[in-house]
Amino acid sequence: MARRETTSFLVLILIALPTLVFTIQTLRTEPSRKEYKEGDYIPLFANIAYSVRGPCEAYSYFDLPFCPPGDPIANRKKSFQELIAGDCYVNTLYELRFKMGTTRKLLCEKNLTKEEVAKFRGAIANKTVYDLYYDNIRLKLQVGVNASDPVVDQTLNRSPGLYLANHLDFHILYLGNEVKHMYAKGQYDFAGEISKDAEIKVVNFTYSVFWEDFVSKPEYQNEIMRDFWKHNGGGLHDPMSYATAFIILVWLFMLYEVTVTYLTDYFTRNSYGVVMVAATGVTRPRHIHGDACRCPRYSSLLGAILGVGIQLFIIICVLFVLVYTGHLYACNNESMCILFIVIYGITSWFSGYKATSFHSSFTTRGWRECVIQTGALYPVPVILSVLAISIRSLLATTTFYFIISFFVAIGLLTWGGRFGQISINESKITCSTIHFQSEIPDQAWYMRTPAQMFLGGLLPFSIIYSMMDDIYASLYSLKVCGAFSTMLTAFISVIALTVLMGIICTCYQLYKQDHQWWWRSVFRGGSIAIFMYAYGLYFYARADSIISMNLLEFLGYNACIFYAVFLILGTIGFYASSIGFHYMPRVLKMRD
Numbered sequence: 001m002a003r004r005e006t007t008s009f010l011v012l013i014l015i016a017l018p019t020l021v022f023t024i025q026t027l028r029t030e031p032s033r034k035e036y037k038e039g040d041y042i043p044l045f046a047n048i049a050y051s052v053r054g055p056c057e058a059y060s061y062f063d064l065p066f067c068p069p070g071d072p073i074a075n076r077k078k079s080f081q082e083l084i085a086g087d088c089y090v091n092t093l094y095e096l097r098f099k100m101g102t103t104r105k106l107l108c109e110k111n112l113t114k115e116e117v118a119k120f121r122g123a124i125a126n127k128t129v130y131d132l133y134y135d136n137i138r139l140k141l142q143v144g145v146n147a148s149d150p151v152v153d154q155t156l157n158r159s160p161g162l163y164l165a166n167h168l169d170f171h172i173l174y175l176g177n178e179v180k181h182m183y184a185k186g187q188y189d190f191a192g193e194i195s196k197d198a199e200i201k202v203v204n205f206t207y208s209v210f211w212e213d214f215v216s217k218p219e220y221q222n223e224i225m226r227d228f229w230k231h232n233g234g235g236l237h238d239p240m241s242y243a244t245a246f247i248i249l250v251w252l253f254m255l256y257e258v259t260v261t262y263l264t265d266y267f268t269r270n271s272y273g274v275v276m277v278a279a280t281g282v283t284r285p286r287h288i289h290g291d292a293c294r295c296p297r298y299s300s301l302l303g304a305i306l307g308v309g310i311q312l313f314i315i316i317c318v319l320f321v322l323v324y325t326g327h328l329y330a331c332n333n334e335s336m337c338i339l340f341i342v343i344y345g346i347t348s349w350f351s352g353y354k355a356t357s358f359h360s361s362f363t364t365r366g367w368r369e370c371v372i373q374t375g376a377l378y379p380v381p382v383i384l385s386v387l388a389i390s391i392r393s394l395l396a397t398t399t400f401y402f403i404i405s406f407f408v409a410i411g412l413l414t415w416g417g418r419f420g421q422i423s424i425n426e427s428k429i430t431c432s433t434i435h436f437q438s439e440i441p442d443q444a445w446y447m448r449t450p451a452q453m454f455l456g457g458l459l460p461f462s463i464i465y466s467m468m469d470d471i472y473a474s475l476y477s478l479k480v481c482g483a484f485s486t487m488l489t490a491f492i493s494v495i496a497l498t499v500l501m502g503i504i505c506t507c508y509q510l511y512k513q514d515h516q517w518w519w520r521s522v523f524r525g526g527s528i529a530i531f532m533y534a535y536g537l538y539f540y541a542r543a544d545s546i547i548s549m550n551l552l553e554f555l556g557y558n559a560c561i562f563y564a565v566f567l568i569l570g571t572i573g574f575y576a577s578s579i580g581f582h583y584m585p586r587v588l589k590m591r592d
Helices: 004-028 082-084 114-125 218-234 238-268 299-324 333-346 350-358 365-379 379-390 396-421 425-434 447-477 482-513 518-526 528-546 551-591
Strands: 044-051 103-111 129-134 137-142 144-146 162-164 167-175 176-187 200-213
Touching: 004 365, 082 162, 103 114, 103 144, 114 162, 129 176, 137 144, 137 176, 137 482, 238 379, 299 333, 299 365, 299 482, 299 518, 299 551, 333 350, 333 396, 350 365, 350 396, 365 379, 365 396, 379 551, 447 482, 447 518, 447 528, 482 518, 518 528, 518 551
Parallel strands: 167 200
Antiparallel strands: 044 129, 103 200, 129 137, 144 162, 167 176
């Protein structure tokens, strides 16, 4: 039977994954173009400025002393591209009206102070570029150039020094009533020379606009088509994509085989109603308050979930503090990965202690197995996923920190587990169950675990639904400005909703004389992670070329992220339900 189930599962995966890949790739089409009339105003937005070394050191375009921003556009609905660009997406003073050209139009005149000149000098020295958006077309332009740099066009005939790009030529290609393509070039006026650390009295920022028929520019037609096939179909023909998919399927099969085999044996050994048998060694958990007090099933696995959930919650809080204090950039993937590995190893003591202290409240047996479950619950599937997805890009530095943290984690986890085994601190929660020992009546469908998971996940998800694009853009470093506030707001909101749902649902459940709350509270609390994971498919289908990974890689990384979210929120949901257990006995006593 187990072999048949395994075969059916693999067949389902082999059918579902190619279908899913094809569907998502089909949905990834070009962004829709609006139609305009001659003279229509089309805003030009500025987004971020960043060094060519990468957008991790990004800041708002208007943090540099360019011309001030334009007036905000009232009642304007943001496109998906604007939404993931973040809070840096601000209107400018440029007036680029449809099919209306201009030459050397003054944008603004500025007197640059010594501090403002120093900002420009630093930006040019770091080879800073900035992003402009026009009708969802992205332009990447340099702040200025260093004339002594050998890669700079020497035909500029400029003496050595730093030059500010104070004039822009916009070339816009149209087809009928649509904008099809756009490019811009910066010009470096002598007045923009800022090599000296001194004030500059007058700097004129100007621009020109040239409209050209798209049909008359076949070279740009070919460029657009190459970009379209690269972003919408090119990845399907990459041999490495097929290799990655094969590796993921192999790891998935191995993980499934090991997990199902172990859990089947574990559930069999820890089923209720089984007394100790000398020949098999199967035991029933000890009820520390007598046989009248019921215990949760599979207490070691439940303790492992709670321990890892608390550990991950601590890690997330530490990362938030480091990002807030400026010691960590959210899109610095290598530093984030190394820091996560190190912190996970250091905080393993907490997960070992919490897991075994919970489990030891019900039985003196199996604490070592509880420690092993705690150590494998999150790292094993995540490590397998990361190895399958990015084994080619793993760095020696990351591997070194992983090996060191691995041994540190084993030592701290074992120490914390042993310490927790002799510290029974969960007895207060267990005591409360003695008040609810009547037979559980037949419950309505909405009181059962699947319905509780669906409702407990759907209701909080509907509250944060409007934030999901911002959340995903922040997770995958697409949003720089406002990323921290977005993630922190979402984190606090989800926790508050999970606590509220846990307390309300558990109190109602106890009122109906159903005291099987242990596992239900975990599944109900963590179920919002399933909705958030599923939303990733919708996000990926619209992200087009913005996400630089194929669908299987995206799903793999998403699984690692939202598996952690499930464990964290499941733990929070459990302790929120325990609050209800402490509160309900007094309510029922008053009712009696």
